[in-house]
Amino acid sequence: MDNNIRIEVKDVNFYYGKKSALQNVSMDIKKNKITAIIGPSGCGKSTLIRLFNRMNELIPNTKMEGTINLDGENIYSSKIDVVEVRRQIGMVFQKPNPFPKSIFENVAYGLRVNGIKDKKYIREKVEKSLKNAAIWEEVKNRLFDNALGLSGGQQQRLCIARALAVEPEVLLMDEPCSALDPTSTRKIEELVLDLKKKYTIVIVTHNMQQAARIADYTAFFMMGDLIEYDITDKIFTKPSKKVTEDYITGRFG
């Protein structure tokens, strides 16, 4: 096994009821790199990354085929504890979704539900996570205010802090900037680039400039098929498929 591979997707099909959303997808996601998933709306980007932390099984009437390995182990094997998988793989959603609790409690949530009771540890971890998510300076004097009082960009960074607090190995981000203004978007992009040192990041984005700016690898999907997957530079300068070129040059989608 290649030591630089964190997630290995093999022959994956996915269905919502009878409707197929992914066909025969195989790809390797490299450790400590940023991998961008791009493609037109409805092509299966969210479906794919939600398979990495087994979120799709919360939706009734869905079916998954194939294997997905995390560090060489099939996370869909019956021996695997889904709760453990989700703890190892953090997720940031398209729309910031902090709990209607204090800023502090939002970040502490993952620690508490994983059975951590040590108050001092929780306090330190919350501070560290907020610092790692580049939001500490903005909230340090109002940790016990309701998180819903923050701006959209702050809420999203809080959600990143919340995900980081449980020390995942992989961070999945589903269009994390789509609801944000350019300033907040820039902050989050800087943050993602910084987080790459410690985490493997998979980011879905609608914004091709964003993929070009931050991703090491880029995968282009269309209608549930993986069309092309390569080093970002290559995808954006010399794509090997015509459809990829059409998409990145904005001829459709």
Add this chain to the structure above:
Amino acid sequence: MRKKIGQRIGFSFLFLFLLITLLSLGTIIYFIVAKGAGAISWQFLTQSPKDAMTSGGVAPAIIGTFYLILGSIAFSFPLGLACAIYLCEYSPKGYIINIIRISINNLAGVPSVVFGLFGLAVFVKFFGFGVSILSGALTLGIMVLPQIISASQEALLAVPQSYREASFALGATPWKTIKKAVIPPALPGILTGVILSVGRVAGETAPIIFTAATLYKRGYPNSIFEEVMALPYHIYGLMTEGTHPAQQKEIAYGCAFILLVLVLSISFLAIIIRQRQRRKNG
């Protein structure tokens, strides 16, 4: 032009109906306050009835109603919430669950006297609890169970799916997710349902006639296996039995006034809880 006049007439009618509703509500409240408030005194609230229910107070009935409320809610709140959680969060969505859901909603429309008969057959006779606080509280509890389940279900369904996803994505188990991410934001809605049920429990007469209530009892109950006096039944008794209708009527209006204040303050409490939580949830 014609359309505008039509609209104006339409709205005038709507306003008229609103006025009629408010007026009748106001009249009821005025009537009960005018006839009942005079009966209220410290002695009325703290003493037992005297002289064949023609004087003295109604304290045992107040206490009895209080016990029945406490008992029925202690039973129906946890049970109703558990049912709602199962129906919303755990159960596979499907045909059978839908039937259960519809049945529960229909149960809410069953007349209260039917619950009274059910309580008589099951709790008083079959389980042998006799005519007692326990039988009455269980009967009332079952009566409001559908209401509590529906209110809790609605509150749980109103919690955004994104809270559940966020919680699962952080490695929370389904149970922890329900406990820490779903129930807290749903709580005001759930409590509103419970509080409105308290109002019903306080006021219903039919379910306790055969199961818990007595017209007169010396002193206060010592255990849940004793029968009790209760405000609604006391009113009923004062108006239908006894030998001094005039004095009894006065006391009955006093009881009605107490019930009214009780139920209105409970509804008011429900509104306050909801408002506060709404502010908290932004």
